[in-house]
Amino acid sequence: xxxxxxxxxxxxxxxxxxxxxxxxxxxxxxxxxxxxxxxxxxxxxxxxxxxxxxxxxxxxxxxxxxxxxxxxxxxxxxxxxxxxxxxxxxxxxxxxxxxxxxxxxxxxxxxxxxxxxxxxxxxxxxxxxxxxxxxxxxxxxxxxxxxxxxxxxxxxxxxxxxxxxxxxxxxxxxxxxxxxxxxxxxxxxxxxxxxxxxxxxxxxxxxxxxxxxxxxxxxxxxxxxxxxxxxxxxxxxxxxxxxxxxxxxxxxxxxxxxxxxxxxxxxxxxxxxxxxxxxxxxxxxxxxxxxxxxxxxxxxxxxxxxxxxxxxxxxxxxxxxxxxxxxxxxxxxxxxxxxxxxxxxxxxxxxxxxxxxxxxxxxxxxxxxxxxxxxxxxxxxxxxxxxxxxxxxxxxxxxxxxxxxxxxxxxxxxxxxxxxxxxxxxxxxxxxxxxxxxxxxxxxxxxxxxxxxxxxxxxxxxxxxxxxxxxxxxxxxxxxxxxxxxxxxxxxxxxxxxxxxxxxxxxxxxxxxxxxxxxxxxxxxxxxxxxxxxxxxxxxxxxxxxxxxxxxxxxxxxxxxxxxxxxxxxxxxxxxxxxxxxxxxxxxxxxxxxxxxxxxxxxxxxxxxxxxx
Amino acid sequence: xxxxxxxxxxxxxxxxxxxxxxxxxxxxxxxxxxxxxxxxxxxxxxxxxxxxxxxxxxxxxxxxxxxxxxxxxxxxxxxxxxxxxxxxxxxxxxxxxxxx
Numbered sequence: 001x002x003x004x005x006x007x008x009x010x011x012x013x014x015x016x017x018x019x020x021x022x023x024x025x026x027x028x029x030x031x032x033x034x035x036x037x038x039x040x041x042x043x044x045x046x047x048x049x050x051x052x053x054x055x056x057x058x059x060x061x062x063x064x065x066x067x068x069x070x071x072x073x074x075x076x077x078x079x080x081x082x083x084x085x086x087x088x089x090x091x092x093x094x095x096x097x098x099x100x101x102x103x104x105x106x107x108x109x110x111x112x113x114x115x116x117x118x119x120x121x122x123x124x125x126x127x128x129x130x131x132x133x134x135x136x137x138x139x140x141x142x143x144x145x146x147x148x149x150x151x152x153x154x155x156x157x158x159x160x161x162x163x164x165x166x167x168x169x170x171x172x173x174x175x176x177x178x179x180x181x182x183x184x185x186x187x188x189x190x191x192x193x194x195x196x197x198x199x200x201x202x203x204x205x206x207x208x209x210x211x212x213x214x215x216x217x218x219x220x221x222x223x224x225x226x227x228x229x230x231x232x233x234x235x236x237x238x239x240x241x242x243x244x245x246x247x248x249x250x251x252x253x254x255x256x257x258x259x260x261x262x263x264x265x266x267x268x269x270x271x272x273x274x275x276x277x278x279x280x281x282x283x284x285x286x287x288x289x290x291x292x293x294x295x296x297x298x299x300x301x302x303x304x305x306x307x308x309x310x311x312x313x314x315x316x317x318x319x320x321x322x323x324x325x326x327x328x329x330x331x332x333x334x335x336x337x338x339x340x341x342x343x344x345x346x347x348x349x350x351x352x353x354x355x356x357x358x359x360x361x362x363x364x365x366x367x368x369x370x371x372x373x374x375x376x377x378x379x380x381x382x383x384x385x386x387x388x389x390x391x392x393x394x395x396x397x398x399x400x401x402x403x404x405x406x407x408x409x410x411x412x413x414x415x416x417x418x419x420x421x422x423x424x425x426x427x428x429x430x431x432x433x434x435x436x437x438x439x440x441x442x443x444x445x446x447x448x449x450x451x452x453x454x455x456x457x458x459x460x461x462x463x464x465x466x467x468x469x470x471x472x473x474x475x476x477x478x479x480x481x482x483x484x485x486x487x488x489x490x491x492x493x494x495x496x497x498x499x500x501x502x503x504x505x506x507x508x509x510x511x512x513x514x515x516x517x518x519x520x521x522x523x524x525x526x527x528x529x530x531x532x533x534x535x536x537x538x539x540x541x542x543x544x545x546x547x548x549x550x551x552x553x554x555x556x557x558x559x560x561x562x563x564x565x566x567x568x569x570x571x572x573x574x575x576x577x578x579x580x581x582x583x584x585x586x587x588x589x590x591x592x593x594x595x596x597x598x599x600x601x602x603x604x605x606x607x608x609x610x611x612x613x
Numbered sequence: 614x615x616x617x618x619x620x621x622x623x624x625x626x627x628x629x630x631x632x633x634x635x636x637x638x639x640x641x642x643x644x645x646x647x648x649x650x651x652x653x654x655x656x657x658x659x660x661x662x663x664x665x666x667x668x669x670x671x672x673x674x675x676x677x678x679x680x681x682x683x684x685x686x687x688x689x690x691x692x693x694x695x696x697x698x699x700x701x702x703x704x705x706x707x708x709x710x711x712x713x
Contacts, residue, residue: 228678228710231666235624238713243622243636247682247707265635270623274634311713470680470687470709501713566685 001061001206001518005103005125007118009192010051010110014118014125019104025520026604028495029060029104031087031445032534034076037107038085039537039608044544048080048184049166049191051111057098057157057197058106061518063497064099064205064284066217068224070498071096071175071284073157079183079446080168081345081400082421084542084551086183086446091291091499092175094155094199096284099497101201112193117158119149120199130195135161137338138173145198158196159186160340162388166190167398169345169424173337177291177307178283181342183423183446184400208519216513220505221287227504233290236269238311238501243268245311248470249432249566253319254374255351256417256429256557259565263324267314275326278308288502294330301331309333312427316347320427321354322374332380339388344447348401348417348424349387350380352408361410368392400424402555413556420553423447430558432567433473438576439483441554442583444538444547474567476575477582484586492531533603535587536595540608549593552580614642615700617652621667622707625679628663636705643698649681650694667706668694680707 002019019033027033034056046052056076063070073095079086098106102123115130133141142156155175163170163186170186171179189195207213224230232240245251246264253261265271278292292308309317313333323329336343356362357372364371368386370379370393386394397404401424405416418424419441426447430437440447472478493503496510503510507524515522539547559573572579584591588599597609619639621629626637643652650673657664668675673694675681681693682705688696 228708231678232624232708232710235627240624241707241709244680244707244709247705248680248687248709268623270634470682471689471692473687566687 001104003103005106005120007106007108007125007127008110009108009112009116009127009194012112012116012127014127024061025522026530026533028492028514028530029063029497030058030072030074030089030495031076032491032495032530033060033105034058034074034087035085035534035537035541037105038076038078039541041107041109042078042541044546046078048078048083048188051109051192053078053188055108055185055188055192055194056105059095059098059104060495060497061514063104064096065207065213065517066285067496067498067513067517068217068220068502069283069286069288071286072497072499073098073180074494075172075180075185077185077188078545079185080166080187081183081402081423082446084421084446084545084547085444085538086185087494087538088180088182088185088446089494089500090157090172090174090178090180091283092155092178093284094157094174094178095497097153097155097199097201099201099205100203101199102203106197108192108194111191115193115195117145117196117198118194120197120201121151122201122203133195134164137161138340139176139338141196142174142176145196149198151200154198154200156196156198158340159189160338160388162340162398163187163190164195165388165390165398167341167387167390168400168403169342169349171337171340171342173340175283177334177337179337179342181344184342186340207517209516213513213516216509216516220509220513223505223509224288224502229501229504230288232269233501234288236273237290237292237308238269239267239272239314240269242311242314245428247566248473249562250429250436251319252315252347252427252429254322255320255348255355255415256431256560256562257355259429259432259562259567261319264319266324266326267318267329272308272326276308281307283499286499286502290501296327296331298327299325299331301327304331304334306330306334307337312347313337313343315427316343316350317377317380320347320351321377321380323377323380324375325377328377332377332384335381335384339384341384341388344427345400345424346384347427349397349404350383352401352405352412352416353383353397355415356408356412359411361408361412366393415557416555417557418555419558420555421551425558429562431560431562431570431572432565433470434475434479434572435473435483437554437558437572438479438579438583439487442483442552442580444535444542474570474572476572476579480579480583481586484583487535488528488531490531491534492527495530495534529603533605536600536603536605537608539589539593539595540600540605540612543594544611547593549580549591552593615698616640616642617698617700617702617704620703620705622705625666625706625708628666629660643700647698648694649683649696649698649704652698653694678708678710680709681705682707
């Protein structure tokens with residue numbers, strides 16, 4: 001445990017390092033460990049595309065064990081949309097196989113002179129030529145490397161054409177359909193000329209107390225089925241709350257120009273499962289098995305086998321673009337993954353482009369003849385290809401929603417949905433659930449920690465039902481305080497190397513499982529500290545890279561009141577500044593959003609204090 | 614007789630009904646001064662295991678992962694059970710979280 005692979009692409013040199021136990025216990029792994037490495041190695045002034053930027057793959061102390069859904073890994077880097085830190089996660093098998101190969105993390109630095117891929121297996125790592133993989137999409141790349149290496153139990157984490165062409169919201173994809181998506185981590189990989197990492201191994205992950213660990217994991221699963229995730233996801237997938245989000249007014253519809261989408265039942269999980277009757281394709285050590293393989297049943301792509309898309313990609317290519325065809329939405333979501341782009345940013349990029357076209361800000365002359373109207377799925381498909389290759393109008397959109405709006409000009413910046421850091425939120429209409437809008441705007445990692453969507457576990461008695469309680473959907477008083485608490489929990493979960501969907505159990509249970517795995521006497525209070533430590537280090541990293549309070553703001557469209565639905569006439573805009581004050585206070589930060597010296601001392605981050613002066 | 618309509622989205626409805634696609638709609642007669650908790654307890658008396666997905670009989674509380682929308686307004690989890698019912702009320706039960 002605690003071995004890290006360092007890859008210097010400029011020198012094409014691979015070395016091993018050992019993490020000391022104190023660092024591992026303080027940061028656990030995943031996005032926490034990634035933030036620590038980023039803080040230590042990437043000083044202010046290093047831009048996202050500089051060779052000095054680091055690109056880190058990190059699993060956690062539970063990764064590759066039999067803990068629930070423990071194939072998850074984090075990707076941590078400085079991303080191009082915000083030019084601040086990003087920490088983003090993908091499930092599947094890659095994280096577990098990285099552990100089986102002997103490593104907790106891979107740190108990539110420098111930039112290669114030629115396109116390469118990294119092959120890791122059983123404690124050995126080598127860089128190989130990747131010229132033959134160029135232009136291949138993420139699924140093709142995976143298939144080609146499996147054939148080339150001749151190993152079926154191989155995981156590939158790679159970029160598609162979008163990453164190669166430095167699309168600012170290019171993603172990193174692994175295990176067919178599992179995507180580390182946020183803030184252009186795929187563009188960072190492209191800037192380093194690293195096409196893929198392929199990994200497999202046979203080493204078992206050591207467990208300190210096997211009997212106790214096994215009992216805790218069994219109980220963890222039993223408890224998981226009584227959480228909101230366990231109740232919903234195994235039977236209906238994440239689309240199981242599509243209709244619920246519509247009823248409650250936070251389904252994202254037509255770039256936030258509407259809040260009513262009458263065809264919502266078609267996209268709800270019950271109908272999706274009945275329509276496709278797909279085949280489960282579970283991640284490593286996952287009993288929920290909500291991931292499914294399905295076959296497109298109608299239209300030009302009939303017969304294609306794709307991954308059943310999650311809630312946000314389905315929303316991106318249905319209600320957000322005015323499309324009522326389920327097969328088309330599933331196909332577009334799949335295509336977006338294969339080209340290697342973030343479905344969140346894509347939703348708001350395409351939504352903006354269509355709204356601008358419909359309102360006459362742009363015409364066919366601007367879009368290279370493509371008729372970008374609501375519901376025109378062929379036009380969207382063409383545009384996805386153009387973006388991934390930065391072809392024509394695609395080059396404008398490849399810059400992400402905020403910059404594309406600025407380039408289009410006119411009223412476009414008023415239509416664009418983004419947080420002021422320059423990145424789109426998750427594909428949810430946060431105007432109907434302020435926790436959503438607020439947590440995305442305040443996050444220091446690109447989107448938001450797992451906790452924004454998670455069960456509150458031990459924190460539940462303290463903060464009520466939090467995000468889950470729509471009766472506080474518009475509470476400017478409750479939301480900031482809840483986010484401060486929930487964020488700490490979520491950040492800890494993001495360090496473990498397990499899937500957030502299987503982690504809705506009480507934090508004490510998770511902490512006990514960490515103890516059994518490691519031999520530490522790890523408590524749930526220590527877990528909350530790990531989360532808070534990570535959040536503060538991310539904030540400190542961003543401040544060193546120019547972050548100010550101004551970056552914790554929302555675009556004019558998010559500040560508007562919806563015209564219809566449950567949130568009709570209600571706007572977060574006038575209350576937002578006070579909410580930011582309250583959040584900073586709850587985090588023990590000053591009014592500029594800078595961690596106070598006492599906060600940093602309490603968390604063992606004394607060395608950060610001098611950097612923030 | 615006064616009546617209310619319950620709309621229960623899947624998978625909350627799966628143990629109550631064999632219907633697999635679409636929300637379960639139940640029209641129910643109510644007694645005078647009956648609360649939502651009273652009505653649910655009455656419905657659950659026939660099959661308490663099936664209804665346990667929605668609420669806890671012992672604590673008389675809606676489960677924390679269930680959102681109760683009463684005539685278009687989301688109710689706080691802790692107050693839902695004590696809500697007084699009237700003729701024509703519409704109560705929707707939803708599973709909810711965000712993301713994915």
